[in-house]
Amino acid sequence: MTISIIIPIYNVEQYIEECLFSVASQLNPGAHVECILVDDCSPDRSMDIVNEFVANYHGNVLFRVLRHEVNRGVSAARNTGIKAATGEYVLFVDADDYLFEHCLAEMLKGLGLCPEADVVQMNSLWLGGAPYSKRNGSVVLSSKADRLRALVSYAVHVNPWNRLVKRTLLLRHGLFFAEGIVFEDYLWSYRLMAAASHVVVMPQVTYYYRPVPTSIMHSRDNRLYRTAHSWDVILTTMLGMKGNIRGCLLVNVLSRLLEIKGMESQQPCTERETEAVRSLQTKLLGAVCHCKRPLLMLFALTVLTPFRYVYSLSVVRRNYHKLERGLLELELMADRLAW
Numbered sequence: 001m002t003i004s005i006i007i008p009i010y011n012v013e014q015y016i017e018e019c020l021f022s023v024a025s026q027l028n029p030g031a032h033v034e035c036i037l038v039d040d041c042s043p044d045r046s047m048d049i050v051n052e053f054v055a056n057y058h059g060n061v062l063f064r065v066l067r068h069e070v071n072r073g074v075s076a077a078r079n080t081g082i083k084a085a086t087g088e089y090v091l092f093v094d095a096d097d098y099l100f101e102h103c104l105a106e107m108l109k110g111l112g113l114c115p116e117a118d119v120v121q122m123n124s125l126w127l128g129g130a131p132y133s134k135r136n137g138s139v140v141l142s143s144k145a146d147r148l149r150a151l152v153s154y155a156v157h158v159n160p161w162n163r164l165v166k167r168t169l170l171l172r173h174g175l176f177f178a179e180g181i182v183f184e185d186y187l188w189s190y191r192l193m194a195a196a197s198h199v200v201v202m203p204q205v206t207y208y209y210r211p212v213p214t215s216i217m218h219s220r221d222n223r224l225y226r227t228a229h230s231w232d233v234i235l236t237t238m239l240g241m242k243g244n245i246r247g248c249l250l251v252n253v254l255s256r257l258l259e260i261k262g263m264e265s266q267q268p269c270t271e272r273e274t275e276a277v278r279s280l281q282t283k284l285l286g287a288v289c290h291c292k293r294p295l296l297m298l299f300a301l302t303v304l305t306p307f308r309y310v311y312s313l314s315v316v317r318r319n320y321h322k323l324e325r326g327l328l329e330l331e332l333m334a335d336r337l338a339w
Contacts, residue, residue: 001031003104004167005091006081008074010040012095013049015210020053022098024061029104034062036084038077041068046095075177075184078160082170089164096212097161100125103206107164110200114140118196120164121156122206132157135203145336147193150201152248153328158189162207169195178237181230183256190238190249224269228260228276232283239287247296247331250288255324257284257303258311293334299327 005023009016023035037054039047047065054063066080078092091107093099103122110120117140124132133155141147150156160177169175173195178184193199235253239246257280264277281303288300301307310316316323 001089001108002087003029003031003033003089003091003164004081004085004087005033005035005093006038006078006085007035007093007095008038008040008077008081009046009050009095010042010071010074010077011044011046012042013045015096015098015212016046016049017053019093019095019098020050022101022103023093024057024059025101026061026099026104027101030108031104032062032087033060033104034064034085034087036081037063037065038080039065039067040073040077041071073179075179075181079176079179082167082176085167087167090167090170091162091164092160093207094161094209096210098208100206100208102204103162106202106204106206110138110164110202113138113202114198114200117198117200118166118169119192119199121199121201122162123203124157124159124162124207124209125205126209127211131205132209133201133203135201138200138202141199141201142197144194147196147199148190149248149332150199151189151193152252153325153332156189156193156199156201158186159209160185160188161209165192178233181233182226183230183234186252187234187237191241194241224260224263224267225273225276227256227263228273228280231256231260232276232280235280235283235287246287246291247293247335248328250284250291250296251299251324251328251331253284254288254300254303257281258308261303261308293331295327295330 007019012019023033026033037050039050050065054065057063064084066084068076068080082090107120107122110122111117123135126132135155141150151158173191175188175191175195177188231253238249260277260280264273285300288296302310311320
């Protein structure tokens with residue numbers, strides 16, 4: 001068994017050493033491990049730290065350093081890692097996060113539960129000490145509906161890290177990350193869950209996620225346009241897929257559109273930004289109308305003025321996520337009937 005760990009490197013000088021130590025310190029990994037470090041033209045001291053660590057490292061992990069000629073973004077860096085990987089399974093790690101020392105050993109236990117698994121998804125610890133999932137036992141998701149349901153209902157997080165993925169599955173289905181957009185994790189994970197045959201989900205916490213603000217998403221010049229445009233691309237791609245769970249998908253994207261409309265109302269917008277929001281809204285409402293589901297259509301009305309003012313009510317704001325999850329469950333039942 002061989003595992004390829006892929007870590008994009010860009011502006012992470014504060015965290016990269018801790019990340020590398022966590023890879024090198026895996027206890028009884030039960031596999032040959034290579035770690036592919038992709039330098040995406042990081043302007044800080046990140047690569048100095050990486051090069052010093054690799055030069056002084058003496059252990060069983062094979063560290064490989066690759067470099068982009070120009071900065072291309074995290075999606076391109078992960079894609080470079082996929083193409084260079086030699087392992088049977090791939091594990092993505094963000095350079096500002098780290099692995100718990102039993103991570104790889106626990107992942108291989110997941111493969112022991114289901115040797116034919118394409119994906120082994122572990123649990124993550126988020127900033128503040130709360131695990132992402134409160135699931136007590138392991139489960140094998142062997143139907144497409146169950147896999148997609150787990151994703152869109154947030155039982156499985158959309159981030160690509162902290163899961164073993166069979167490399168041949170990525171190559172056979174062309175499961176590379178979309179470049180030039182944000183929230184590419186959502187699209188990639190959705191395509192992954194649609195393509196996989198068996199997914200093992202385990203409750204063990206094996207990964208520490210550290211949310212670090214990115215320059216793109218906190219830049220006034222890029223944030224609104226890139227957010228709206230990216231969800232437009234994601235929605236178009238996923239609606240074109242066969243056998244998806246359309247109702248749940250539309251609930252997810254409607255929630256994102258509400259956030260975007262909130263951003264739009266709080267600041268002056270350029271014509272480019274306004275057009276991006278309008279394009280997403282038109283496409284989304286058209287898809288909702290095509291579904292002809294009453295509750296979904298009622299929810300969709302709340303993106304329009306004056307219905308959107310319902311979110312000014314404190315009771316709605318406090319209970320929004322409960323309402324969203326309830327609607328997801330109802331739409332899932334409708335999706336199952338449609339299948």
